[in-house]
Amino acid sequence: MSNEVSMSISVKEASDLSDQGNIDRRKPDYLDQLEAEAIYIMREVAGQFERPALLFSGGKDSITLVRLAQKAFAPGKIPFPLVHIDTGHNFVEATDYRDMLAEKTGSKLIVRYVEDTIKAKNLKEPTGKNASRNWLQTFTLLDTIEEFGFDACIGGARRDEEKARAKERIFSFRDEFGQWDPKRQRPELWNLFNGRIHKGENVRVFPISNWTELDVWAYLQREGITLPSIYFAHERECILRDGRLLYNTPVIEKDPEDQIVTRQVRFRTVGDMTCTAAVESSAATLEEVIAEITVSRISERGETRIDDQQTEAAMEDRKKGGYF
Amino acid sequence: MDLLRFITAGSVDDGKSTLIGRLLFDTKNILADQMEAIERASKSRNDGEIDLALLTDGLRSEREQGITIDVAYKYFQTPNRKFISIDAPGHIQYTRNMVTGASNADLAIILVDARHGVAEQTRRHSLIASMLGIPHVVVAINKMDLVGNSEDAFLEIAQTYKDLANKLNIKDLTIIPVSALNGDNIVERSKHMPWYTGETLLSVLENVNVLEDKNTTDGRFSVQYVIRPQTDELHDYRGYAGRLQSGSLKKGEAVKVLPSGTESKIARIEFGGQEIEEATVFESVTILLEDDIDISRGDMIVSVDNSPVVSQDLEALICWMDDRKTLKPGDKYLLQHGTARTKCSVRSIEYQIDINTYEKLDEVEKLKLNDVARIVLRTAQPVAYDAYQQNRANGAAILIDETSNVTVGACMIE
Ligand SMILES: Nc1nc2c(ncn2[C@@H]2O[C@H](COP(=O)(O)OP(=O)(O)OP(=O)(O)O)[C@@H](O)[C@H]2O)c(=O)[nH]1
Numbered sequence: 007m008s009n010e011v012s013m014s015i016s017v018k019e020a021s022d023l024s025d026q027g028n029i030d031r032r033k034p035d036y037l038d039q040l041e042a043e044a045i046y047i048m049r050e051v052a053g054q055f056e057r058p059a060l061l062f063s064g065g066k067d068s069i070t071l072v073r074l075a076q077k078a079f080a081p082g083k084i085p086f087p088l089v090h091i092d093t094g095h096n097f098v099e100a101t102d103y104r105d106m107l108a109e110k111t112g113s114k115l116i117v118r119y120v121e122d123t124i125k126a127k128n129l130k131e132p133t134g135k136n137a138s139r140n141w142l143q144t145f146t147l148l149d150t151i152e153e154f155g156f157d158a159c160i161g162g163a164r165r166d167e168e169k170a171r172a173k174e175r176i177f178s179f180r181d182e183f184g185q186w187d188p189k190r191q192r193p194e195l196w197n198l199f200n201g202r203i204h205k206g207e208n209v210r211v212f213p214i215s216n217w218t219e220l221d222v223w224a225y226l227q228r229e230g231i232t233l234p235s236i237y238f239a240h241e242r243e244c245i246l247r248d249g250r251l252l253y254n255t256p257v258i259e260k261d262p263e264d265q266i267v268t269r270q271v272r273f274r275t276v277g278d279m280t281c282t283a284a285v286e287s288s289a290a291t292l293e294e295v296i297a298e299i300t301v302s303r304i305s306e307r308g309e310t311r312i313d314d315q316q317t318e319a320a321m322e323d324r325k326k327g328g329y330f
Numbered sequence: 331m332d333l334l335r336f337i338t339a340g341s342v343d344d345g346k347s348t349l350i351g352r353l354l355f356d357t358k359n360i361l362a363d364q365m366e367a368i369e370r371a372s373k374s375r376n377d378g379e380i381d382l383a384l385l386t387d388g389l390r391s392e393r394e395q396g397i398t399i400d401v402a403y404k405y406f407q408t409p410n411r412k413f414i415s416i417d418a419p420g421h422i423q424y425t426r427n428m429v430t431g432a433s434n435a436d437l438a439i440i441l442v443d444a445r446h447g448v449a450e451q452t453r454r455h456s457l458i459a460s461m462l463g464i465p466h467v468v469v470a471i472n473k474m475d476l477v478g479n480s481e482d483a484f485l486e487i488a489q490t491y492k493d494l495a496n497k498l499n500i501k502d503l504t505i506i507p508v509s510a511l512n513g514d515n516i517v518e519r520s521k522h523m524p525w526y527t528g529e530t531l532l533s534v535l536e537n538v539n540v541l542e543d544k545n546t547t548d549g550r551f552s553v554q555y556v557i558r559p560q561t562d563e564l565h566d567y568r569g570y571a572g573r574l575q576s577g578s579l580k581k582g583e584a585v586k587v588l589p590s591g592t593e594s595k596i597a598r599i600e601f602g603g604q605e606i607e608e609a610t611v612f613e614s615v616t617i618l619l620e621d622d623i624d625i626s627r628g629d630m631i632v633s634v635d636n637s638p639v640v641s642q643d644l645e646a647l648i649c650w651m652d653d654r655k656t657l658k659p660g661d662k663y664l665l666q667h668g669t670a671r672t673k674c675s676v677r678s679i680e681y682q683i684d685i686n687t688y689e690k691l692d693e694v695e696k697l698k699l700n701d702v703a704r705i706v707l708r709t710a711q712p713v714a715y716d717a718y719q720q721n722r723a724n725g726a727a728i729l730i731d732e733t734s735n736v737t738v739g740a741c742m743i744e
């Protein structure tokens with residue numbers, strides 16, 4: 007977002023309407039519209055599928071999804087389990103938060119480990135600098151879908167994140183091998199989502215497709231949601247590598263060029279530790295985080311994700327292979 | 331702040347993707363790393379000039395071929411409004427992707443290459459925009475730099491377009507001469523076309539009134555899901571989860587459940603578990619009724635004194651989207667309307683619409699990919715619909731092929 011643009015983040019800006027003269031004063035805020043759309047999509051999943059699941063990573067997007075699901079089905083419980091594909095290289099703050107949230111919402115939590123897939127399938131673990139298990143999650147994910155017979159998996163991907171995601175449908179059809187075919191996506195008209203599939207196929211559903219990163223932050227703030235502490239500035243020992251700050255954890259293989267530094271940082275996204283970089287920051291509250299991101303000239307993935315930078319079509323290729 | 335969804339449409343290579351790139355660039359909505367990525371990708375291509383179309387053409391095959399295949403969604407904002415921009419492909423083969431993007435748009439920007447004028451795809455996309463009831467259409471006559479920024483060239487194409495638009499149902503039409511490549515009349519007024527005194531494209535986008543496009547009169551609520559917690563405290567709770575497709579519904583209001591016709595009263599409306607007094611168009615809420623009646627997904631709750639048509643016979647304009655099979659009288663499909671699905675069969679094809687002249691073609695035996703026609707359907711269960719042009723949300727339906735499960739038709743009920 008540009009410097010000139012100031013985000014409106016207050017609960018409902020009555021002031022926003024004051025200079026509109028004779029225009030309808032009930033004009034809803036865009037966050038209300040995005041929220042209503044996402045809740046509608048959640049309910050379509052519950053209404054159309056027999057065994058849906060919500061893919062939960064512990065990051066802010068999936069925390070948003072859980073909030074939306076709570077609102078969609080209140081006063082009932084969320085009618086599907088939370089599923090986490092754990093690389094074993096997650097931030098402990100995120101996994102603790104995951105356990106706490108599952109308990110608080112009374113949801114069933116299913117965790118499957120990439121480690122187990124590596125053993126069972128005798129996969130070769132990537133090694134060396136910038137090695138990550140992130141891509142291996144696909145195998146575990148597809149196995150988990152098969153194990154439980156999930157016909158729909160709700161994910162927190164947003165179209166503003168990445169250029170291949172910008173092309174994806176809200177109900178994104180996957181064949182029996184979990185593959186996305188970007189050249190043959192189903193038409194998706196109005197709000198009439200077609201979730202019909204054959205056995206073995208599944209649909210990935212993205213209720214916050216139309217949200218931007220700032221919308222997510224603004225929503226979390228509006229809803230008064232407490233986030234895992236790593237989203238706020240804290241002192242952390244980091245590896246400084248190629249201008250990026252990675253958490254200094256044993257799961258990241260060191261390189262002679264690496265420098266170990268202690269910095270005040272926060273995370274803008276929370277994924278696998280091996281491919282998520284921190285940003286230097288002093289923002290201690292959601293308000294301050296939003297202020298920083300509003301003036302930031304670097305995109306979320308550009309600043310924090312190492313896995314996208316490898317080739318021009320890294321995300322597209324991963325998705326074709328069955329990734330989230 | 332409110333939200334405007336708009337789509338770019340028009341023929342192949344008329345500059346749709348470049349226009350979106352330019353809009354984002356000139357409103358400073360392209361971030362530094364995204365710009366670097368575009369520069370990097372541009373360098374590896376033939377002339378090395380920065381190609382703003384690469385912002386939306388994100389698929390490998392799109393970049394290889396230099397065309398758009400599927401719609402891309404980009405998000406940006408100005409101090410006045412938030413925008414969801416939808417970049418559609420111009421190529422005829424991908425028309426169904428354009429329809430996908432256009433179905434939810436508040437505004438369509440139809441591009442025309444100033445050198446070539448109105449093309450067949452311009453006509454096709456204009457017809458689709460009109461059928462889909464997109465309330466605002468902006469025609470951007472692009473590449474003005476390649477016709478010497480000539481006012482005459484502009485006026486001639488503008489006149490041709492106006493003649494075409496007269497045959498369509500376009501409520502609000504604006505025509506602007508632009509150069510997407512150079513940014514003329516996109517965000518900044520062009521220095522090269524002093525003869526043009528109208529609005530810039532961004533100014534139109536920021537100022538169209540989208541509020542009055544919404545149907546706020548007909549209370550329609552499709553039930554998506556029944557919430558029944560069945561816990562001790564909420565033993566008898568039975569809430570109908572859904573979204574107001576149009577109009578509004580209030581606590582205490584007398585309502586009718588369709589298609590059964592059973593009447594009741596709204597006991598309570600909830601949003602996120604909190605009680606509210608009234609729900610209005612596009613809100614996702616939960617409705618509780620005073621009487622214990624049998625309601626399930628697919629039923630519709632409507633105001634008692636304002637009812638849609640309930641019928642098993644319907645006529646609709648259709649865009650046919652299947653590249654593998656044709657549509658013929660006698661064929662059977664699933665019709666999805668709101669949250670209801672019912673089998674249906676095609677009674678007849680009344681006429682097809684000629685894409686170039688918009689004339690009605692009689693005695694058409696079957697519809698092929700991208701054909702536009704009016705058909706008659708008979709459904710297994712009654713459907714509670716409004717005419718699409720009065721009520722977009724409750725007049726829209728899709729046809730699903732029962733064997734492939736693919737969405738094959740976009741229907742606008744008349
Ligand atoms: N001279 C000039 N060239 C332009 C202008 N706008 C676009 N172009 C060029 O026209 C070509 C096609 O532009 P695109 O934006 O890819 O066209 P498109 O309409 O998105 O094409 P499809 O999506 O494949 O239908 C590119 O080479 C652009 O650089 C303009 O205003 N002036």
Ligand SMILES: [Mg+2]
Binds near residue numbers: 348
């Ligand atoms: Mg294009």
